[in-house]
Amino acid sequence: MNAIIRIAMKDLRLLARDRADAFFTFVFPLLIALFFGYVFGGGDGERSAMPVAVVNEDGGAASKWFVEQLSKAGGIEAKPAETREAGERLVRKGDAAACVIVPKDFEDSTKKVFSGGGMQLEAIIDPKRSAEAGLLEGRLNELGFRQLARTFTDSSMMNSFLDSAREDVSKSTGLSPLQKGIFGTFFDSVSSLTREVTSKSAPGETMNGAVGESGGGFRPVTVTMHELRMDPNSPNNSFAVSFPQGVVWGLMGCVMAFGVSLVQERRRGTLLRLCVAPITRNQILLGKAAACFASCVIVQVILLVVARLMGVRIGHPSIMASAVLVSSVGFTGVMMLLAGLSRSEGAAQGFGRALLLVLALIGGGSIPLFFMPRLMQQISSVSPFKWATISIENGLWRADGWDAMLLPGGVLLGIGVIGFLVGWAAMRRWSPT
Amino acid sequence: MIRLEGLTKRFGEREAVCSLSLEIARGEVFGLLGPNGAGKTTTISMMIGTLPPTSGDVHIDGKSLVDDPSLRRRVGVAPQALALYEDLTARENLAFFGGLYGLGGRELNAAVDGALEMVGLRDRAGDRSETFSGGMQRRLNLAAALVHGPDVLLLDEPTAGVDPQSRNSIIELVRSLKARGTTIVYTTHYMEEAQKLCDRVGVMDRGSMLALGTIHELLKDHGGDSVVVYHDEHGEQKIVTRDPAAEVARLIERGVRSGLRIDRPDLESVFLNLTGRALRDGGAE
Numbered sequence A: 001m002n003a004i005i006r007i008a009m010k011d012l013r014l015l016a017r018d019r020a021d022a023f024f025t026f027v028f029p030l031l032i033a034l035f036f037g038y039v040f041g042g043g044d045g046e047r048s049a050m051p052v053a054v055v056n057e058d059g060g061a062a063s064k065w066f067v068e069q070l071s072k073a074g075g076i077e078a079k080p081a082e083t084r085e086a087g088e089r090l091v092r093k094g095d096a097a098a099c100v101i102v103p104k105d106f107e108d109s110t111k112k113v114f115s116g117g118g119m120q121l122e123a124i125i126d127p128k129r130s131a132e133a134g135l136l137e138g139r140l141n142e143l144g145f146r147q148l149a150r151t152f153t154d155s156s157m158m159n160s161f162l163d164s165a166r167e168d169v170s171k172s173t174g175l176s177p178l179q180k181g182i183f184g185t186f187f188d189s190v191s192s193l194t195r196e197v198t199s200k201s202a203p204g205e206t207m208n209g210a211v212g213e214s215g216g217g218f219r220p221v222t223v224t225m226h227e228l229r230m231d232p233n234s235p236n237n238s239f240a241v242s243f244p245q246g247v248v249w250g251l252m253g254c255v256m257a258f259g260v261s262l263v264q265e266r267r268r269g270t271l272l273r274l275c276v277a278p279i280t281r282n283q284i285l286l287g288k289a290a291a292c293f294a295s296c297v298i299v300q301v302i303l304l305v306v307a308r309l310m311g312v313r314i315g316h317p318s319i320m321a322s323a324v325l326v327s328s329v330g331f332t333g334v335m336m337l338l339a340g341l342s343r344s345e346g347a348a349q350g351f352g353r354a355l356l357l358v359l360a361l362i363g364g365g366s367i368p369l370f371f372m373p374r375l376m377q378q379i380s381s382v383s384p385f386k387w388a389t390i391s392i393e394n395g396l397w398r399a400d401g402w403d404a405m406l407l408p409g410g411v412l413l414g415i416g417v418i419g420f421l422v423g424w425a426a427m428r429r430w431s432p433t
Numbered sequence B: 001m002i003r004l005e006g007l008t009k010r011f012g013e014r015e016a017v018c019s020l021s022l023e024i025a026r027g028e029v030f031g032l033l034g035p036n037g038a039g040k041t042t043t044i045s046m047m048i049g050t051l052p053p054t055s056g057d058v059h060i061d062g063k064s065l066v067d068d069p070s071l072r073r074r075v076g077v078a079p080q081a082l083a084l085y086e087d088l089t090a091r092e093n094l095a096f097f098g099g100l101y102g103l104g105g106r107e108l109n110a111a112v113d114g115a116l117e118m119v120g121l122r123d124r125a126g127d128r129s130e131t132f133s134g135g136m137q138r139r140l141n142l143a144a145a146l147v148h149g150p151d152v153l154l155l156d157e158p159t160a161g162v163d164p165q166s167r168n169s170i171i172e173l174v175r176s177l178k179a180r181g182t183t184i185v186y187t188t189h190y191m192e193e194a195q196k197l198c199d200r201v202g203v204m205d206r207g208s209m210l211a212l213g214t215i216h217e218l219l220k221d222h223g224g225d226s227v228v229v230y231h232d233e234h235g236e237q238k239i240v241t242r243d244p245a246a247e248v249a250r251l252i253e254r255g256v257r258s259g260l261r262i263d264r265p266d267l268e269s270v271f272l273n274l275t276g277r278a279l280r281d282g283g284a285e
């Protein structure tokens, strides 16, 4: 056991020392993951106007004004939608970053800004565009202030607002008659103030900016956010697509680094030293396998940690853990196969890399599996990378649970065991010189 | 202690080692000499068990290295082809190899320091071996054979490609190991090394042992004639003789003294007499 660990530690140290190997094993997959993540739109901050689906369920004057303002607001491209479902579809298709719903009782809620919790809005947001959703909420509040200002400066609206407030106060049981009297006087003075203001300015203008920009802590609009209901077969974030791709390249890096290192040991004569040491051939091979397995796990953990930082939700942590383990087992087997069947370093480097490259490309390393045409998806089944990708996706966002791990997990474990045995049998016949 | 019996290795048609029988005593330094392609490395590889013989046996203390891992613990090997991890430092290389022999902790550190000291690489211990000169790598290669304190050492051309200083220090090191009772098999092309170090020498060519014995025996049997050199009025004169002492006595009697010297045969002449003077590039076919 001790010898196996010593050999594994030595190999990991050698991997870390070889800049090129370390780069292709640990850094390159990360760059791939980040690159594709941005290409697929995760980090897209450049878009000039944010497309927002708008559903008006209320239909009253206030709501119409609000929707109109939303369309005019800079940075927002309002896309009217008939129903909530239609709006949601636009978001799911990616045609809109979010869907704003002006609910049925919007008109009423505008009159209860102080007493009833403010204007009620709903929004359906796409979780993978949560940055844009934050922006949208800010805009909605800004518009809410304008709506409020409009209420203040429109005497008829103000009066109906005051009426409803008076009614609330008089009905209230928690207020003493004295307090009710104070509110009554307050409402009267607001009413006369409003009359004075409106006689001097056109409605909806004077106070717009003033109120809107000094909004500070008070939020007139309550936006109830709903995350887009998860389609069970789609990832929550574009990085959730690109990180499994990164894993493909990381696993390939590990296989290459260790597949070649075994052949190198032979060419550089160090295998001879290992063979004359009081350890068995099996310990030597297990040490190599352990190092490869460890680096497969390490590269995947690094990728997942960064994915997490990029906002990817790991939907099923325990499935993810098993996915990382089975893909590490599978690719350790691939490494043993490559090492065992390569007679020379050149064969491992050239033939091995070419074959792995093709398998990685069709196994989801460039085009995500679920984007592939059906025929391609079938062909890709020959690639162990496909099964690793599916396993990782199962842990990230696929909602098919443990059942869906049986096939890819079984394939990967099978590849691991067969690869190990075949490679092991081939390498036992190696002479160290 | 080391016993070779009818050891034979064939690569296809070519017989690299044929029917070699030999016994090396405990504490002996045995020199294996021979031109390029003679079969020295092939013999060593069979001794350490990394190359299976076509026929014949090798035993160390009555056991085979292949079957007995505990025996491997007592044997150190310095292969002719440098066998080091270039990306590891000298210390890391030695610590790794020492660790494979079951050393650990303080014991391993002491062993590594000791080995570095012996080959004079202490102050470069923290440098990667790829930054070493050829001679330094050769010395580190030797240190890797020593680090676990073996009592049998198989050194395949430990002085190949090193300068005279390094060669001397390696020779001194082997001498000190010999003084501690280490049994050593030493292959080389350098006759003076064999002459300085070895208790017995075997001269190989084309897979066969052409001569085997102490230096004295080899000189006597295969060194050929001595040359007595002197000057007279005609210039330098040479007399080839089996008995140089008698020849010198005769010359002195005749009053010849000027430039008188005896050129005795050395191992080099033994070697050349046995293996011929033709070049051996590309093997002995």
Ligand SMILES: Nc1ncnc2c1ncn2[C@@H]1O[C@H](COP(=O)(O)OP(=O)(O)OP(=O)(O)O)[C@@H](O)[C@H]1O
Residues within 6 Å of the ligand: B011, B014, B015, B016, B034, B035, B036, B037, B038, B039, B040, B041, B042, B043, B080, B283, B284
């Ligand atoms: N793996 C091999 N396959 C085929 N032939 C081999 C192999 N190893 C050695 N030989 C042949 O065996 C013969 C002996 O080689 P060996 O390496 O033992 O010579 P050597 O005495 O160590 O020579 P040198 O002084 O050059 O190191 C050579 O003719 C060589 O070509």
Ligand SMILES: [Mg+2]
Residues within 6 Å of the ligand: B040, B041, B042, B080, B156
């Ligand atoms: Mg040799």
